[in-house]
Each structure stands twice: as C-alpha cells, then as structure tokens.
Amino acid sequence: MRVEAKILLWLGLFFGIMCAVYWTWSMENAGGVMMFFGTGLCLLPGSYYYWWSRRMGPRAEDDPNATQESGAGYVDAFPGSSIFPFTLGMGAFCIVLAMVFGSWMLIPGLALVIWAALGGIAEGRRGGTR
Amino acid sequence: MELTPQTPKGAPAKSRLRRLAIAFALPIAGISLSGCTLPGFGAHQSDTTTGQSAYYLWQGFSVGAAIIGAFVIGLILYAVVAYRRKGDAIPKQTQYHVPLEIIYTVIPILIVIVLFVATIITENKVLAMPKTDVSINANAFQWGWGFTYDNQNAIAVGSTTDSPVMVMPVDTDVKITLTSTDVVHGFYVRDFNFSRYALPGVDNQFTLHATKTGMFFGQCTQLCGLYHSIMYYKVKVVTQAEYQTWLSSFNTPEGKATADAAKKVLKEQMSAHVPVKTEISRGAN
Amino acid sequence: MTTTAHDIQAEAHDHGHSHAEHHGPRGILNWLTTTDHKIIGLSYTITSVIMLVIGGALAEVIRGQLANPDGHLVTMAQYNQLFTMHGSIMIYLFAGPFAFGALANIIVPIQIGAPDMAFPRLNALSYWLYLTGAITMLLGFFVTGGAANFGWVGYAPLSDAIYSPGAGADLWIGGLMLTGFSAIFTGVNICATVFYLRAPGMTLFRMPIFTWNLLVVSILILLAFPVLTAGLIMLYSDRHLGTHIYTVVGGGSPVLWQHIFWFWGHPEVYILALPFFGMVTEIIPVFSKKPVFGYKGMVFATLTIAALSLGVWAHHMFTTGVVLLPFFSIMSLLIAVPTGIKIFNWIGSMWRGQIWFSAAMLFSIGFVVTFLIGGLTGIYLASPPLDFFTHDTYFIVAHFHSVVMALVLGGMAGLYYWGPKITGYMLNERIGKVQFWLLFIGTQVFTIPQYILGLQGMPRRMAIYPNDPQWQDLNTWSSVGAIMIGISTLLFVINIVVSWKKHPAGDNPWDGHTLEWFTTSPPPHHNFFRLPQIRSERPTWDHNHPDAKALAHGKDAH
Helix, strand or coil: CHHHHHHHHHHHHHHHHHHHHHHHHHCCHHHHHHHHHHHHHHHHHHHHHHHHHHHCCCCHHHCCCCCHHHHCCEEEEECCECCHHHHHHHHHHHHHHHHHHCHHHHHHHHHHHHHHHHHHHHHHHHCCCC | CCCCCCCCCCHHHHHHHHHHHHHHHHHHHHHHHHCCCCCCCCCCCCCEHHHHHHHHHHHHHHHHHHHHHHHHHHHHHHHHHHCECCCCCCCCCECCCHHHHHHHHHHHHHHHHHHHHHHHHHHHHHCCCCCCCEEEEEEEECCEEEEEECCCCCEEEEECCCCCEEEEECCCEEEEEEEECCCCEEEEEHHHCEEEEECECCCEEEEEEECCCEEEEEEECCCCCCCHHHCEEEEEEECHHHHHHHHHCCCCHHHHHHHHHHHHHHHHHHHCCHHHHHHHHHHHC | CCEECCEEEECCCCCCCCCCCCCCCCHHHHHHHECCHHHHHHHHHHHHHHHHHHHHHHHHHHHHHHCCCCCCCCCHHHHHHHHHHHHHHHHHHHHHHHHHHHHHHHHHHHHCCCCCCCCHHHHHHHHHHHHHHHHHHHHHHHCCCCCCCCCCCCCCCCCCCCCCCCHHHHHHHHHHHHHHHHHHHHHHHHHHHHHHCCCCCCCHHHCCHHHHHHHHHHHHHHHHHHHHHHHHHHHHHHHHCCCCCCCCCCCCCHHHHHHHHHHHHHHHHHHHHHHHHHHHHHHHHHHHCCCCCCHHHHHHHHHHHHHHHCCCHHHHCHHHCCCCHHHHHHHHHHCHHHHHHHHHHHHHHHCCCCECCCHHHHHHHHHHHHHHHHHHHHHHHCCHHHHHHHCCEHHHHHHHHHHHHHHHHHHHHHHHHHHHHHHCECCCHHHHHHHHHHHHHHHHHHHHHHHHHHHCCCECCCCCCCCCHHHHHHHHHHHHHHHHHHHHHHHHHHHHHHCCCCCECCCCCCCCCCHHHCCCCCCCCCCCCEECCCCCCCHHHHHHCCCCCCECCCCCCC
C-alpha cells in the first residue's frame, strides 16, 4: 500500500509546486484553479492510502517473497452477471437524449435509472446472481 | 579536457558525457542564433524581420532533429539487421545499464535547455513591441476582414467574394491590433512566418516589420464556420512614398465618400450578430 | 511450484463450488448482462474498431475532397461536419476507448493475476455509457442541420447556440458527456484493480509495463476528464440556459473554453498514447527474447510524462496571445526527455536480442519509427516562435497524424499479439505482414506531403484551397497514402475472416513473459486455474526458462 500512496503523494507534490509557480507567475486563474484541484485529487487519495498503509501490515501482493499459498482464501465477491449496468446505461442514454430531444425523454430515463438503482441494491442484498 | 592520472573513478564517464552533450548542443545553439547558410528544411526565409528570426530558429531545430532522428533511426535499423533471429539460443538477459540510461537522460535534458534558451531569445525578438507611428486595426468577422488605420481615413473591408487588401509600408515597424467581432479567427500570412488568433473581447497586439515590397497572401487559419475556407485577405507592402500617397487618396472628397461607405459596411458587419445576442440574453433573463 | 490461484467466491456464497465453470445466460442476454471483463473488453474492442472504420471512411471522403483544389465531392457545410466527426470519432470514440477500454480491460486483470476488475458492474456500465455515447454522437448525422461542425475541439463561441444552432451540436455534447463518464468509471476501476487485486508477490515494481501505463493513464483520466465534463455542462448551459460563460456579451470569456478544453485535451493525448506505449513495451522484449531494457527507467519515464502533462495544456494556445509562453514552452520541451528515454529503452530491448519478425513485432517497430517522426516534429511545436507559423496549418495536422497513426500501428501490434489470447486462434501472419507494410508506408505517404503543405502555408480545415499545382500534387500524394491506410484496414477485417477458428493458438504461442500467457487461450471465466510463483516482472518466462533470469546491473558489464 505504501508505494501506491507514495506515487500519488509525489505526483500531488509536483503538481502543487507547478501550480504555485504557474499561478504566481501568470496570474491566470482558470489554469491555476484547475491545477490546484488536480493537486488535491492526487493528495486526497494519496494521503488516504498512506493513512491505511500505516495501519495495516504489508499485504501478500506487497511482499516480494510471497508464495501463491499466502493468497489462497477469500479474495472478493464477483458477480457472474447482472442486467442492471445495462438498465442504468440506457437510463443515462435517455436522460442525455432528453437534453436534445425534449424533456419527455426524462420519463423513461428516470424510470430506468430508478429501476436499476432499486434492482441493483436488491441484487446486492440477495448476494447477486451467478 | 585531458584527464590526469589522479582523476577519481567515474570522471571519465562524466567528461565523455559532457563532450557528447557539447557535440550535440553546440551546432544547434550556434546555428539557431547566427543563421548561416543552411537549407531551409521546407520553411522559407520570411519577408519580415520577426519571421526571419523564427526561420533561423527553425533551421537550428531542424539540424538538431535531423541529427537525432538519423541517429535513432540508424540505431533501430542496425538493431533490426544485426540482431534478427539466428537460432533458438536465448540471448543474454541484460536488463539494466545504469550509466547508459543516465547518459540518455542527461543529454536530452541539456539539448532541451539549449532549445529553450534559443526559443526565449527568438521569442523576445518576435514579440517585441517597438514604438511606432503606423498602427493598423485588423477586425475579423464571419467571413471577412476590415482594416482601419489610426488617425487616418484609410480603410479596407472585404468578405469572401472580394478579399480586402491591407496596405502597409516597407522597412517600418507596423503595430497591428487584432480583434474579432464574433468567433475566433486566425490572422496568418504565410510569407511573414507568423499567425495570431483574433479573439472576441481581446485586443491582440503585435508588430510586423516587412523587408520587401509586394503582395502577400493571407488567410484565416482558425475554423470560424461555414465559409472559413475562403476567408482570404491580402497584405500589400509598399514603399513609404506609395504608402503616403495611398493614405492621402482617402482625404479627397471621393476618397472620403468611399471610406465612409466602407466604414458603414464594416460597422454593419461588426454589429450584425450583436442584436441577436442581446435579444437571446434578454429572452433568457 | 504452482497451486490453486484464488478461492473465488460467487456472491451467493456457496463455498466450495469451483467458479471456473460459468453457467450464466446465453446469447444476446449473456452480452447484455455480462460483468466478465473479457467479454466487456471484447465488446469494447469490436465497438472501437467499428468506430475506427467509420472514422476512417469519413477520412477517405475528406481526402477525396482534397485530392482536387476545387473538390466537389461535398459542400463546405458537409465538409465541416466531416472533419469534425472524423476527429471526434477517432479521438473520443476510437483511440481513447480502444486504449483504456478494449485491450486494457481484457489484459490488465490477467497480467496482475486478478480474477476480474475490482468493480465488474461498474465496468459493464462503462461499456454501456461508451456505446450509448457513440450512438448519441453519431445520431447527429440523422438530425436536421447535420452533425456538429465546429471542429473536434468545439471552440467557443463558434460552438454556442448562435453560431452553431441545431441538435447535432447538442448530440455531440451529450455523446461526449456519456463517453466522459464511461472513461472516468474505467479509470476508477483500473486504479482499484491494480491497487487491490494483484496476485501474491506481484509488487507494484513487478507489474508489466502495460499495466503500469494503464495505472498512470487511469490517474490521468481521473484528473482530466471531470474538467471536460464540467466544461461541457457549462457549454450546454450557454447554449440553452442563457448563461454567458464563454461569450463576451454578458461578461464571459471565450478563452476560458480553450483553457478548460486543453486542460483535459493535453493529458488526453497521453491518455491515448501511454497504453499503446505499454503494448509496444510488452511486444518488443517478447519478440527479442529479452527482458524490457531499463524497466525502472521506463516506469519513471511514464510517471514523469504524467506529472508534466498537467502543465503543458496551453501549448495549444500559443497564438492566442494571452498565455504564459515560457512556462508552457519549457514544460512541453521537457516531455521530450521521458519520451526519449522510452525510445532508447525500446532500442535497448532489441539490442543483442534474437528478433523474431512476427506481424506484431513489425507493427511495433513501425510504431517506434512513426512515433519518432511525430515526436521530433512535436518538439518544434513546443517552441512558441515556431508554433506561430505552423499553428493551424497542415504541419500540425501532419504532426498529430504521425502520432495517432503510430498509435494505430501500436494498436494493430496489440491485436496481433493478444488476439490469439483473446480468441484462442492465431491470426494469419502473412496477411498481417502485408497489412503492416501497407499501413506503415501508407502512413508516411499520407503525412510527409502534409508536413510540406503546412510549411507552404496551407491552413487546416479547408474544404477548397488555392489552385497551386504543387499543393495539388502534395494533396494527391496524401490522398494516395490515405487509400493505402484504408486498404490495410480492410486487410485486417479480411484477416479476421480468413483465420476465423483455423489455427488454435495454445496457451503461449509467443513464449511470452507475463501472466496472461500462463493461463489458457481464451482464459476461463475467472482467468486462472493456477498461478506461478511471482519473483520478477516476467513470471511466465521465469517459469518456462528457470535458467534465463534477467541479469541485475553489474553482471552484464561489457
């Protein structure tokens, strides 16, 4: 976890310095603001990973001498299949088309999104499909 | 750069590195700043002083690019020919060669610094704004150009069907104030090696100093809508005397009438889109 | 040596049941409901290659129009739509999704020994958003007024409701939003997968370079794409909700759009390029029978490109006259350094190797050469005085087509290299080699006349151009190159048909280095039945050639 954190923190540090140099030199606000938030976008997850890396031991994937046996056991739950990404995608499609062809498209769009949200949550609670 | 026997270990690599860097950097720096007789590498010697500076810089960059390009393509060709498969033996599994890697990190950095310094020197020449009396306002609109002259009656307006001619004196600094009334356009004269955006709401100023008389072809380079392809204009560089004659031709009664008519056309062009805009913003508010 | 990989649990938590045998819905329903990264990746691959063909067809029409100074193939209005949609399709719908959606989706989890992406459902959603985004953008051709016609960069105020009314522009914005969200979700997914699902022993500095590049690309996606989406929402609100963010009337600033667009747009260039760099970095060492030269240097070069990429956006805006030239000039020039390191490392990987000129390797070498041309001409453009006279001319067009055609070469290399792994069957090598030579030579015939045209002053996005015999000759040559590229793409389609289910590939046809060559072709539902011990960045090679481990520095001093 520590290397992951370091990558993001170093990137954030570099962006921070670049932002400071650019903003004070150019006094141009659009780029300065975007770089500032870019810095934040690196420091935020970076410090989160760093915080975690101090609170957990090295994982098997961080150990250069780990054997495959050390990774045996429960990894994660992976769904076999699910219709709800498709319904959510189609809902988003209808909502975007509503921006162009009129707000009536919002009706099927929101219906699909709500269906996907409710169905997806229910599916997760049931333990998912295989 | 003779090495004494007392030189500490590691120094030979360092000095070799420095010598290599100098071998790469010196010709680039020398050429880009002096401008000796080199091929143009596809670009052309410009008809303005600023364009000429850019041309020399172009030559410097091209020499560097040609050397580096030939070197790298040579390496690739050599590798491809010399190391093609000759059997099933597994070659030596070399993965790192730290000194070599440092060399091809440091040399490019040195080259970049040289290129940057040359760029800054040229850039300062190109963007210099010397004091001058000749000041032209260039106005871009969909799809044409209007050129007015500070403190003069002279004017040139034209659209896609009749490209306008911007008249300017030779061997004189001419200040151009470029702006746009609607969308982003591009002011570009090929023979001047220069272009600049015409931005709505921004007055872009730069100086042109033509070294040769003649007619030069100009064109809008930034996509500006339907007739972008034919948004031409011309720049006519004339002698100082001819320029004065041309200016005074607008002071005669007929000249004044022509100028007034042209001004009206330009004003219409410039305001053509504005009522639409205000109407829409009013409606929305 | 090898053991069971993971005890992968289905969400139903029926412990003890092997999940390798997958019994899901079949047929079209399987495609609609799948969350398997390989099927999603394959959908991405097929969709983006279809987009490549559509975008390429538009390019052929463009080149047909420009073969004559007074082309009458299309009208000026149609021409504006053509190049806008050609650029938009190629950048937003082909290059990006192909780079981080298609092969990445299939290969990254396998390369790090993961059973799937970290968020399989989100992964599926990414694909559906990409597909619907593509359909939305293409719908523009079928509405009154036609598709978007303000260039793929959509500079305000040309893209606002006054100068570009009509549904085509709105569909362009909507399609971009959908594909933008798709990219963001893919970025989240790849980051989480690489951070959390690596196999034991697969430390970050043992990941294959392709996976490394995709990790960096994902970070860049998360930095850049939200900016674009925000910019598009503001553009939409300018068009329809009466705001004046990008218009001078009402106090807005047109340059703001350029800042926002390019703040996304330049990292986007690396988002497009880095995955292809990664593909080539996988292929060249495998076919030279050597480890990748300077592995750590390669990783740091990638990270350096990412770090610099956030500070270079305004080199697209040098001629606006309102940006800080020296800052963007030095930042852009510096990017040449890590890129140069990569090129030298590729050559180093071939050096003293045993180079097997398979189609994939030929495409990779073609990539390096073409990218070198695009990269060297890019250095000119980092210098403001030189950018002033080449900006918006065909020199720029030639420069970025050298770069993106290099990416197409790299992508083809990736398809020839990983195609057998994905489908289980080899592609025809002979057709592949013919395709390579056509594509490689076609690319140079296509771009080199454009460099000359640009230096002679031909601006880009011209439906017609002044009747100059030399310009016409150069344009004709460029069109010939475009036709060669078109034929080579057709050859690829023919190759798929010809070699359909003919020669089974086996698990490891190329004597590969990384984990994807350890599993079957195509891999089982959750990728691995077993994994080798991971002791370097070449676990499969180490397993197959225990006596030929990579040498540490110092043991190889010549």
